[in-house]
Amino acid sequence: MKKKTWEYNTAEIMDARFSGGFQGAGGNSQSLAFMMAAVSRLPDGFKVLTDFTWSKETNLIKGHKAVIADYGCALGDGTAALQAAYPLSQVMGYDISPKAMEIAGKRWPHITFEVGDILNPKSHDIVFALHVLEHMQYPHEVAQGLLDTHKIVVVVVPFITDDTFVTHEGAVNTKDWLAKLPEPDFVDHYNTVRADLEADFGSNHICEGNALYVWVNGS
Numbered sequence: 001m002k003k004k005t006w007e008y009n010t011a012e013i014m015d016a017r018f019s020g021g022f023q024g025a026g027g028n029s030q031s032l033a034f035m036m037a038a039v040s041r042l043p044d045g046f047k048v049l050t051d052f053t054w055s056k057e058t059n060l061i062k063g064h065k066a067v068i069a070d071y072g073c074a075l076g077d078g079t080a081a082l083q084a085a086y087p088l089s090q091v092m093g094y095d096i097s098p099k100a101m102e103i104a105g106k107r108w109p110h111i112t113f114e115v116g117d118i119l120n121p122k123s124h125d126i127v128f129a130l131h132v133l134e135h136m137q138y139p140h141e142v143a144q145g146l147l148d149t150h151k152i153v154v155v156v157v158p159f160i161t162d163d164t165f166v167t168h169e170g171a172v173n174t175k176d177w178l179a180k181l182p183e184p185d186f187v188d189h190y191n192t193v194r195a196d197l198e199a200d201f202g203s204n205h206i207c208e209g210n211a212l213y214v215w216v217n218g219s
Helices: 011-019 027-041 077-085 098-107 139-149 174-178
Strands: 053-055 060-062 067-071 090-095 112-115 124-130 150-158 186-195 205-216
Touching (some): 011 098, 027 124, 139 150
Parallel strands (some): 067 090, 067 124
Antiparallel strands (some): 150 205, 186 205
């Protein structure tokens, strides 16, 4: 019997993946594409992220100094894009793979990367979890854990239709687990083009639907 998607979600399996062909297959560009697409679609109403002003005296952008977590950050490409988007904030990258965190730390020494499990998240101002929850056995519990520990939660999962959100073996339908959570403050659907990680050296590409959900605690 084929493994369920969450059964692949172990540190040992992820270590082997990041030590192998993840970069050659286009995994880095996938991480970057997911993050840039999500950040570009965050609405202006979320002042913690977007209320920046330009200072003519210092030629610096001034804004809210948040601590932002990126869970499931892989080799850090999306995390680096997040730090570039919000330069006054402190961005932290987390992944269950020690190998990934070792590689990411060498590639992006100005960013803090730590081994961390989204099942037991640390408390920060904002959290991004891009294409992570669809790999969880109990995604609504994972999402609730993020809501309990962060002021703003940004989640992206694959999207096919309003009734079909399952894209991985055994994955829980997004519509089912989403119904167990508070209603998101913001929802957006869009497409990204990424490498097919199952193809040899990223020889094929996938146009993939995405669903973006944002919760703001206290809104």
